[in-house]
Amino acid sequence: MGKLERKIAWFGTIIFMNKNSIFGWASFILTLLGIALILLGVLKYPDYAIGFSVVGVGFIAIGWAFNALKGRI
Template identity: 50%
Template sequence: MGTNKNTILGWATLIMIIMGFTLIGMGAFKYDDVAGWGFVAVGIGFLANAWVFSSLKGRL
């Protein structure tokens, strides 16, 4: 299995999507106070970065 730039960006996108949804879920279901908003904000940031990585795939 050859790992080129597109494969690495694809794996990074998948990992960041999983982490983003995990953080949003932790903020929504585990922490009910102000810390939950921080988890949700960081999770949205992870999803935004995953979107950027996904759009870069094939262009580098």
């Protein structure tokens, strides 16, 4: 096991995650949260849709930056 690998126990199995897979999962989760915030603002709270949308786009941008960092750090 390398220096940057992490052991994660998931349903009884051990998954080895290196830094690239951690960045990949983080970018995926941040993108999902951004989409959820945009949809929540548009569908449930239309009075505050602009604020929710701006924050959602910010989450998507951070997820995009994490995706771009894969393999570079």
